[in-house]
Amino acid sequence: MQHNTSQGLFKIDCGDLYLQEFSIEDAYHIYRISNQPEIYHFLPDWKSTKEQRLDWVTNYEIPANKVFLEAAANNTDIGDHFLKLGVFIKETDEFIGWCCTGIKEELPAPNREIMYAISNEFQGKGYATKAAVVLIDYLFSHTNVEILNAVALINNVSSHKVIEKCKFSYNGQQTIENEGYNHYILNKSEWKKKR
Template identity: 60%
Template sequence: MSEKSQSTFVHQLKNVFTIDCGDIYLREFTISDVDDIYSISNQSEIFKYLPDWKSSREQRLNWVANYEIPSNNEFLKTVANKEKIENHHLKLGIILKETSQFIGWCCTGVKDELPDQNREIMYAVSEQFHNKGYATKAAKGLINYLFSQTNIELLNAVARMENQSSNKVIEKCGFSLIGTIQIDGELYNHYKLGKNDCTII
């Protein structure tokens, strides 16, 4: 893909990696996001469906500074060098363009609980911004980036069976339900999307 076509959805905001998604954009985590991530991850519904994200503020600061930002840098360096992504992770904040408010996150990484070819996308949006289409826009933006700018050919997504809103987001992004899978004692719908089957690139 040419540099011109890349710029239609990926741009630099003060030297920070972003993906344009319309009235929102995705942006790599920064230290200034710690309080927002901490607050959102401790909301009751987020904690219910993403318990691994719950933390103290001190834990979140440590994770962002020492793990998530360095991991993002490694992912983006790998893309820039046109190398295979392998097991790298990318964690991006969902930002409202109008106010620059951090309202959630959209991420990709390897999920150990899934069978081989186990790269997934996942997302979360603050409860006050539910039902506005932001999760779908964010997920589509990340999928578009991954399939057009990296060597990734297959993506997974999982959602608890009773989490209707998350299942709807996954379906709107073109994923196909392939079955169910048990993770930590909970039953999840398991979806897959191949690059050749993706219609949003």
């Protein structure tokens, strides 16, 4: 299911897609996608300049991924570490989005979430669902995670569909930074039953 590439990058196969830990080469693609109106409307914190994104990928996201992956490999206890994976089309190696996990501080504990974004030209093809399912499976199979959260702005209909296809259960509304979100939860035990 997962392995390291020739560059030593963590990678998970998803059939016609693969997830791979961020590399410096991904910074421009993350910048480009995060500045698409369809993306920054729902994920404003991801919007950046090229220079900011390169700095964040190089100095924060890549090192954070290494810490997460080391913790997962050594004892499955990932603590509050973050993992940010690019979503790629396998046939062309094209970077089309990301699928990530980390702590959502605005939620009550346990507050590990998954989140995702797919470039506008690749939306509506099931790629976000496929990437999220594979990340969920990895987290429940290879780490100590027992509960996952997902949140989506109330008007983000596409994201709600992805979350529901991933077998999350609706857990009410949450206000985060003065915005209304639908909050969903997925328990490891439920995931195993629904697979």
